[in-house]
Amino acid sequence: MARQNINIGSSANDGTGDPLRTAFDKINDNFVELYGTDDDSKTLANNLDVNGHNIISTRSNEDIRILPAGTGGVIASAVRIAGTTISSDDSSQITIAEHMQTTGTLNVAGATTLATSLTLASGATVTGILDEDNMSTNSATQLATQQSIKAYVDSQVTAQDLDLAGDSGTGAVDLDSQSLTIAGGTGLTSVAGSQTVTLNIDSTVATLTGSQTLTNKVLTAPTINAATMTGTVTVDSISMADNTITTGASNANLELDASGTGSVRLIAPTTAVSTLTTADITTTGTHTVTGQSDIDAVRIKDNGITTNASNANLELSANGSGVVDVKDAMTTVGQTITGNVVIDGQFDIDNISISGNGIIATNSGGGININPNASGQVTIGGTIVQVPGLMSATDINVTSNVLLGADCLITTNVSNADINIDANGTGSVYIDELRFRDNNITTHVTNANLELTTDGTGTIELQTNTNVTGDLTVSGAFIGSRQTISGAGAINLTTLFTEITTTSTDAYSLANGTVGQVKIITMAVNGGDATITPTTFANGTSMTMDAVHDSVTLIYGASGWVVLASQNVTINA
Numbered sequence: 340m341a342r343q344n345i346n347i348g349s350s351a352n353d354g355t356g357d358p359l360r361t362a363f364d365k366i367n368d369n370f371v372e373l374y375g376t377d378d379d380s381k382t383l384a385n386n387l388d389v390n391g392h393n394i395i396s397t398r399s400n401e402d403i404r405i406l407p408a409g410t411g412g413v414i415a416s417a418v419r420i421a422g423t424t425i426s427s428d429d430s431s432q433i434t435i436a437e438h439m440q441t442t443g444t445l446n447v448a449g450a451t452t453l454a455t456s457l458t459l460a461s462g463a464t465v466t467g468i469l470d471e472d473n474m475s476t477n478s479a480t481q482l483a484t485q486q487s488i489k490a491y492v493d494s495q496v497t498a499q500d501l502d503l504a505g506d507s508g509t510g511a512v513d514l515d516s517q518s519l520t521i522a523g524g525t526g527l528t529s530v531a532g533s534q535t536v537t538l539n540i541d542s543t544v545a546t547l548t549g550s551q552t553l554t555n556k557v558l559t560a561p562t563i564n565a566a567t568m569t570g571t572v573t574v575d576s577i578s579m580a581d582n583t584i585t586t587g588a589s590n591a592n593l594e595l596d597a598s599g600t601g602s603v604r605l606i607a608p609t610t611a612v613s614t615l616t617t618a619d620i621t622t623t624g625t626h627t628v629t630g631q632s633d634i635d636a637v638r639i640k641d642n643g644i645t646t647n648a649s650n651a652n653l654e655l656s657a658n659g660s661g662v663v664d665v666k667d668a669m670t671t672v673g674q675t676i677t678g679n680v681v682i683d684g685q686f687d688i689d690n691i692s693i694s695g696n697g698i699i700a701t702n703s704g705g706g707i708n709i710n711p712n713a714s715g716q717v718t719i720g721g722t723i724v725q726v727p728g729l730m731s732a733t734d735i736n737v738t739s740n741v742l743l744g745a746d747c748l749i750t751t752n753v754s755n756a757d758i759n760i761d762a763n764g765t766g767s768v769y770i771d772e773l774r775f776r777d778n779n780i781t782t783h784v785t786n787a788n789l790e791l792t793t794d795g796t797g798t799i800e801l802q803t804n805t806n807v808t809g810d811l812t813v814s815g816a817f818i819g820s821r822q823t824i825s826g827a828g829a830i831n832l833t834t835l836f837t838e839i840t841t842t843s844t845d846a847y848s849l850a851n852g853t854v855g856q857v858k859i860i861t862m863a864v865n866g867g868d869a870t871i872t873p874t875t876f877a878n879g880t881s882m883t884m885d886a887v888h889d890s891v892t893l894i895y896g897a898s899g900w901v902v903l904a905s906q907n908v909t910i911n912a
Contacts, residue, residue, distance in 0.1 A: 343368055823863070830860060830871065839884075840864035849873040852895035857903075861890035870911075875899030883909040 343365040348356030357365070387403070388395045396403050405413050412421030419428040427433050571580040576588040586593045595603045631640040636648040646653045655663045662681060685694040690702040700707050709717050751758055760768045760775070767776035772783045782789050791799045798818065819835025827845040830837050832852050836859045839847065844867040851874050852858065862869060862884045871891075872881040877898040882891060884907070891905040902910065 342372070819859075825864075830858075832856065832858070835859060837861075838863040839869055841866040841869045843867040845869050847871045849900065851875050851899065854895055854897065856895045858893045858895070858900070859890065860893070862887055873900045877901045879910045879912045881911040883911060885909075 345362045345365050346355070346357045348354070356362075388397055394403060407413060407421075410421065412419045414420075414428050417428045417431060418433065419426050425433065571578055573579075573587070576586055576591065577593075578585050578587055584593065597603050628639075631638060633639075633647065636646055636651060637653070638645050638647050644653065657663050682693075685692060687693075687701070690700055690705050691707070692699045692701050698707060711717050749758060762768050762776070765776075767774050769775075769783060772787065773789075774781045774783045780789065793799055800818075800820075820833075822831050822834040822837040823840070824830065824837065824847070825840040826842045828847060830839075830847055830849045832850060835857065838861055839845075840863050847869060849858070849871060860871065865885070865887050869884045870881055871884070873893075875898070877896065877900060882902075882905075884891075886907055889907045891908045892903040893900045894903050895901075
């Protein structure tokens with residue numbers, strides 16, 4: 340709460356100040372703000388409270404700052420904090436009782452006393468009392484002897500980096516007459532009086548100069564200049580031994596890849612012809628070969644492709660549905676071609692030109708001969724075969740079934756087969772003065788009669804439904820086709836006459852016919868009564884025959900079957 344000011348007016352008793360109750364209410368609020376409430380919580384200012392022995396900030400995530408003036412400090416008991424320095428106010432020792440951790444650099448300017456042990460983190464650098472130059476002195480603030488350093492390092496500095504500056508300060512250590520061992524199984528080992536140094540390096544960067552021997556060692560991201568290596572050398576999954584480079588990864592490719600616009604070159608020996616022996620090689624990009632290139636039995640040289648195998652064919656074969664595409668003009672001599680040949684454009688063979696859908700003779704007055712060998716045939720496919728001019732032939736087979744003979748006879752080559760002559764669309768077939776169209780036969784001569792006659796004693800048979808438009812004159816007998824039926828069943832509509840033979844009391848059905856259709860039914864054999872039930876019957880519901888020669892003549896009209904005449908037939912209502 341902000342401090343509340345009491346209004347006392349401009350002058351005494353001028354009536355403009357706060358009333359007494361209002362004034363003392365502000366006084367009470369100000370004291371509560373200063374001293375806190377009855378629960379010992381006191382607000383010092385704004386968002387800072389004092390509760391018991393605690394100073395509390397009431398604003399979330401805010402620091403509490405104690406800022407003395409000038410060079411003054413904050414003294415808590417005997418500890419003085421001034422700026423970034425922590426010191427003892429009475430010069431006594433400051434003791435940090437618990438574990439201390441610093442995330443930055445820890446600088447110790449004075450003497451350091453190690454009570455029990457010193458633990459250095461990986462990669463730490465210790466300067467000062469552990470430098471080699473200081474090991475030779477016997478200062479009271481340093482470790483007493485080199486022997487104590489060795490003992491300490493043996494027991495405490497296992498597998499850590501040790502900075503040895505060297506006696507001369509050049510960064511080198513003279514090991515000719517010394518023996519230095521770092522305990523722990525890894526590190527640096529040397530034999531006194533020997534120039535050979537064996538390095539067991541774990542997570543350490545080493546610079547090796549001169550002649551070095553590394554046996555069974557793993558080098559991570561090394562930089563090696565002008566090194567000689569014997570035995571098998573493995574770099575990642577690539578192994579090099581003698582004159583062989585192999586990959587150790589299962590089923591992996593061995594790739595040679597040049598940088599930028601560089602290329603991979605195979606340099607031949609200077610004293611012999613280079614021979615390159617390979618397994619399957621898959622390459623991408625343009626390859627330039629100067630000179631002759633032999634691939635198996637095929638040789639490519641200059642502009643020629645030849646085969647090296649004696650009397651072998653040279654084959655150009657595309658894969659799958661692909662084709663061999665010859666882009667420019669091709670000159671051939673006595674070529675034999677097997678398989679499909681696709682030619683886009685005109686194809687000229689001597690005096691014959693094949694272009695588009697046409698086969699044309701190119702010499703003046705030249706003919707086109709298509710001659711099969713021996714008993715072979717010439718087959719012309721297509722729905723329509725058109726001959727614009729005169730076609731001359733001795734015999735013409737239309738398909739394999741119709742023969743157009745030399746004696747003007749059209750016959751079939753198939754026994755008992757029909758001959759069908761069909762015009763296209765609404766066209767008609769005209770034979771002399773007769774016109775055949777759809778199911779109609781008419782004369783092509785005005786007012787002429789259409790006569791159907793036979794030679795000798797032959798008859799004319801009209802099968803299935805025959806429609807006659809106009810008068811029908813029959814000279815001679817009119818014979819309808821007959822159906823014989825034994826036992827119950829259906830009387831057909833495809834014959835004029837039906838004879839029934841009953842085997843017991845049999846029932847017969849008669850379907851609806853075509854208007855104008857006539858049907859005659861008679862009993863040939865009486866094995867029991869016959870009941871005939873038409874689907875639609877104008878005279879009743881059914882008819883019954885009970886004796887041989889009983890008969891009925893029906894005609895089908897708009898109201899169904901109608902009885903024209905009957906002989907001893909009972910019409911059932």
